[in-house]
Amino acid sequence: xxxxxxxxxxxxxxxxxxxxxxxxxxxxxxxxxxxxxxxxxxxxxxxxxxxxxxxxxxxxxxxxxxxxxxxxxxxxxxxxxxxxxxxxxxxxxxxxxxxxxxxxxxxxxxxxxxxxxxxxxxxxxxxxxxxxxxxxxxxxxxxxxxxxxxxxxxxxxxxxxxxxxxxxxxxxxxxxxxxxxxxxxxxxxxxxxxxxxxxxxxxxxxxxxxxxxxxxxxxxxxxxxxxxxxxxxxxxxxxxxxxxxxxxxxxxxxxxxxxxxxxxxxxxxxxxxxxxxxxxxxxxxxxxxxxxxxxxxxxxxxxxxxxxxxxxxxxxxxxxxxxxxxxxxxxxxxxxxxxxxxxxxxxxxxxxxxxxxxxxxxxxxxxxxxxxxxxxxxxxxxxxxxxxxxxxxxxxxxxxxxxxxxxxxxxxxxxxxxxxxxxxxxxxxxxxxxxxxxxxxxxxxxx
Numbered sequence: 001x002x003x004x005x006x007x008x009x010x011x012x013x014x015x016x017x018x019x020x021x022x023x024x025x026x027x028x029x030x031x032x033x034x035x036x037x038x039x040x041x042x043x044x045x046x047x048x049x050x051x052x053x054x055x056x057x058x059x060x061x062x063x064x065x066x067x068x069x070x071x072x073x074x075x076x077x078x079x080x081x082x083x084x085x086x087x088x089x090x091x092x093x094x095x096x097x098x099x100x101x102x103x104x105x106x107x108x109x110x111x112x113x114x115x116x117x118x119x120x121x122x123x124x125x126x127x128x129x130x131x132x133x134x135x136x137x138x139x140x141x142x143x144x145x146x147x148x149x150x151x152x153x154x155x156x157x158x159x160x161x162x163x164x165x166x167x168x169x170x171x172x173x174x175x176x177x178x179x180x181x182x183x184x185x186x187x188x189x190x191x192x193x194x195x196x197x198x199x200x201x202x203x204x205x206x207x208x209x210x211x212x213x214x215x216x217x218x219x220x221x222x223x224x225x226x227x228x229x230x231x232x233x234x235x236x237x238x239x240x241x242x243x244x245x246x247x248x249x250x251x252x253x254x255x256x257x258x259x260x261x262x263x264x265x266x267x268x269x270x271x272x273x274x275x276x277x278x279x280x281x282x283x284x285x286x287x288x289x290x291x292x293x294x295x296x297x298x299x300x301x302x303x304x305x306x307x308x309x310x311x312x313x314x315x316x317x318x319x320x321x322x323x324x325x326x327x328x329x330x331x332x333x334x335x336x337x338x339x340x341x342x343x344x345x346x347x348x349x350x351x352x353x354x355x356x357x358x359x360x361x362x363x364x365x366x367x368x369x370x371x372x373x374x375x376x377x378x379x380x381x382x383x384x385x386x387x388x389x390x391x392x393x394x395x396x397x398x399x400x401x402x403x404x405x406x407x408x409x410x411x412x413x414x415x416x417x418x419x420x421x422x423x424x425x426x427x428x429x430x431x432x433x434x435x436x437x438x439x440x441x442x443x444x445x446x447x
Contacts, residue, residue, distance in 0.1 A: 114437070115436075115437035116334050116437065116438065118436055119142070123142065126140055134150075135149055135150040136149055136150075137155065137255075138257070143258060143330075143345070144258070145159055145343075146158060146159035146181045146182055146185055147159075148185065151249075153251075154249045154252065155250050155251075155252055156248075156249060157182045157187035158245065159178050159181035159245065160243065160245040160246075161174070161177045161178050161243075165440055166283070166284065167240065167284065170211060170240060170241075170242050171214025171215035171216075171242065173382075174194060174215065174242040174244035175224070175244060176222075176311045176382070177276075177333060177382050178192065178244040179246050179248075179311065179313050180310075180311065181331065182247070183248070183316035183317055183320075184256070184312070184329040185256050185257070186250050186255055186316075186329075187248035187249055188248050188250070188317065189224050189246050189247075189248040190225065190247060190249060191224065191225050192215070192225070192246050192247075193229045193244070193246075194229040194242055194243070194244050195230045195242065195243040196242055197234040197237060197241045197242070198231070199234070199237040199239055200234065200235050200237060207240065208231065211242070215242075222313060224246070254320060256320055256326055258327075258328040258330070258348055259347050260328060261328045261345065261347075261348040261350055262350075262414065263350060263414050263416055264390075264391055264413060265327055265390060265413060265414040266388070266389050266410050266412075267341075267410070267414065268385075268386070268388075268394070268397065268398065268401070268408050269385070269409055270315050270384055270387075270401060270407065271383055271385075271406060271407060271408075272360030272361055272365075272384060272407075273360070273361055273362070273377060273384055274361075274377075274379035274380060275309070275310055275362070275382060276304075276305075276310050276380050276381060276382035276383055277379035277440050278304045278362060278379070279303075279304035280440060281368050281372070281440065282298055282302040282304070282368065286302070288372075289371060289372075293368065297363075297368075300364050304383070308383060309383060310382040310383040312382075314404045315401050315406040315408070318400045318401055319389075319397050319401055322393065322397050323393075325392070325393020326388075326389055326393070327390060328347075328348075328387070329385060329386065329388070330385075331382060331384065331385055332382075332386060333382050334380050335378065335380070335434055336375075336376070336378040336379045336381045336438065336439065337359065337377045337378075337381055338378050340384075340386055341421055341434075342421060342433075342434035345414070349417050351414070351415040351416055351417050351420045351421055351422070352413070353412050354422075354423050354432070355411060355412055356423050356426075357426075359377070372443050374439040374442070377432075378435035378438065379438065379440060380439075387401075421433070421434075
């Protein structure tokens with residue numbers, strides 16, 4: 001088991017070596033006191049980076065190291081072949097290179113596609129910590145969508161998210177996606193702030209008023225107060241964009257943290273996939289879909305924003321109220337269920353195994369995805385909630401969530417880190433890597 005422990009330690013530092021290390025002997029401070037990277041190298045297998053690290057770890061006293069662990073770790077990283085714009089990048093043939101070297105060789109910089117920043121690049125942005133503040137209990141990291149600040153007798157939970165794909169009822173989207181990020185930590189959303197960027201040459205007073213009316217109505221549904229924000233007509237925009245920020249509170253003893261996930265936990269999924277993506281596609285691409293699917297299916301899908309809706313607040317708070325049996329919660333958004341599962345497990349560094357046949361997929365989602373050749377498990381999925389629950393508490397959580405009128409199913413379990421994230425289809429186990437970009441981005445690009 002020492003080998004697995006070392007792999008977990010390597011999880012958060014391997015990208016440091018890949019992007020910043022220039023020597024073959026690195027010393028790092030950990031719980032082991034001293035962690036030596038004696039040698040390391042990497043190569044690509046398809047789109048993934050495989051890193052091999054020869055390591056030793058131990059304790060030190062007066063400059064003498066007492067080894068505890070030695071071994072070689074093989075770690076699979078979801079890094080893709082797009083070069084970084086400013087930092088040194090990985091060349092599969094030659095190692096570390098600089099973007100300027102690409103330019104000198106006549107190779108143009110590769111422009112990143114629409115969607116989430118790829119994981120490798122996001123890790124690069126997060127690898128340099130900001131000022132340490134002991135009151136900041138959860139800060140920027142992979143898998144966390146909200147910050148947690150110690151405010152004394154309570155914790156302040158803060159989330160921020162934009163709405164960029166939708167144009168219809170964007171006020172509703174902005175409120176609910178931010179409220180969801182607060183609620184999955186066990187906190188009640190209380191205050192909403194919004195930045196409203198409106199397009200030049202197209203903005204009317206009615207557009208601003210309608211958008212703000214959506215914000216107010218959605219906040220009233222959640223008993224949330226609008227605290228402020230900013231509005232402007234922005235040069236260069238062809239559609240409105242909203243950036244929301246939601247603040248909430250939770251008692252320190254009721255905070256739900258992903259680091260509590262344990263091997264054997266049951267993975268629950270509420271409602272199904274992919275509510276938000278289905279609603280956006282039905283509303284924004286109705287002309288393209290009209291000749292491909294039945295009108296009644298398209299009409300039902302367009303109403304997914306309202307029914308079943310994209311809020312997970314009631315289900316998340318009901319689950320959190322069960323108590324310590326709930327180890328983690330996460331709402332899968334951009335990147336769909338595949339990214340949501342990755343983000344659920346990332347803070348604890350564990351693996352997951354889900355059963356495809358147990359994953360509820362709305363018939364309307366399946367129909368639209370089939371018409372557009374999209375993968376429903378990689379489609380933006382706000383409205384669903386992932387919950388990791390201790391096995392002996394699963395029945396209590398299932399009943400608590402169902403009591404809110406929200407259907408919920410057990411779709412898998414937490415596994416050891418060396419098993420990664422996998423999906424079982426008709427008895428066959430296959431890796432389930434996070435989607436490098438959401439299917440909705442591809443749909444708009446193809447359309």
